[in-house]
Amino acid sequence: MEDPGKTEVVLLACGSFNPVTNMHLRLFELARDYMNGTGKYRVVKGIISPVGDAYKKKGLISAHHRVIMAELATKNSSWVEVDSWESLQKEWTETEKVLRHHQEKLEAGGCDRQQDSPVLERPGRKRKWAEQRSEVSQKKSLEPRTKGVPEVKLLCGADILESFGVPNLWKSEDIAKIVGVYGLVCVTRVGNDAQKFIYESDVLWKHRANIHLVNEWITNDISSTKIRRALRRGQSIRYLVPDLVGEYIEKHSLYSSESEERNVGVVLAPLQRNTADTNSNPTV
């Protein structure tokens, strides 16, 4: 069913997924409809890549649980899956490196090969250890993409786009690579400032053709922060997260005032790393 005129795309979403919500899942659906609708792309896969514990965000519970919840959430999806590579790294890993990892995996022909899931084995989808990864991990810049290999693009909400402006959160060379080499698919609320933000940034403006803004007509305010708050207050999160995720959270009593205090006073990993770097460049 390949269409030679269309570029195949893999949508990669990075983030805490603390917990995964229906909003996260909606991003994938909206992005796929949009990209396929342009007539130029065919979205072949979606990947949820939960961040590792070393990210040190406040309230971040263990990657083990976050990966399992994401797997429960995508159980009934025919095209979105979870990848635990990022979450298994000992050190926090920049988003650009995660994109690179997945792009290289595709180049190496590993479209269906997956890392071992920590716990959940999906029937019919055997996961193998991708040893090839270590051989290609030292590439400094990507060679021209092999024809026929899907392109990995970063899927995100407008908040991520605007976080490019937060000092020391992103390396400017990473931002340049993310929009220049890979591409961004950014789901935004109507009337959002995403376009203005792109206009006001030289590097984003330069690669604006590679930044796809997708309109979210339904205001979808289901943030993980609000979910955790509702749980602390004993309020229902039904219909905001998939039922299986809600049941898992309840069964393991995952979110509480105590869990929300994790990493309080600890500096977020990217801020730590980029401030410590004596050659850090001002971000965009």
Next chain:
Amino acid sequence: MYQVIGGIISPVNDNYKKKDLAAAHHRVAMVQLALQMSDWIRVDTWECEQAQWMETVKVLRHHHHQLLRSLSPEEGPDQGTAVSPAPAAAPELKFLCGADVLKTFQTPNLWKDEHIQEIVEKFGLVCVGRAGHDPKAYIMGSPILRRYQHNIHLVREPVQNEISATYIRSALGQGQSVKYLLPDAVIAYIKNHNLYSRDSPQKGNGTRNSGAETGQGGPATAPLSSP
């Protein structure tokens, strides 16, 4: 202090003749599928089984009557409720709606004033906020609502979620995904019965009623669900 012991979804009668209204048996089936995992909300078909469309207040009266009957001492406690054997006060039935419905009380000829009064005086309203609406203002702008404002409970939606059935139908008509906006079982049902696609036959197509507009004369119509 209240204890909510049950929830009822009552789909409107086909004779409401709202644009794009799918047949009642489909709408009931979809609600049932959506409520599979709920242990306290149920669907009731009394309203849509009536021969004619009926005003909201009549539906409220019917269900309140049923509620009192099922909990009266002569018949014994209802097995299905979580109420303790001897409730201190008679159970109350309240009308649950979005702020958009509250606004429609202002539309001329849509609701009978005496019905509005009976709803807020005898039953009570639980109104969930919706973006672009100011329920406090609607209450303050109406003498009847102002008088019974103690019986109108405004629920702030901590997580704003603007999923509307209108949007769903529009997205489906354009072949777009509505996954994670509706339960999977409902999406499957819609697909299997070819509902809401561009070419599927819909009841009420071609009439101009959109719930908030005036009826064609005769008894005043009353909007029941969100557009």
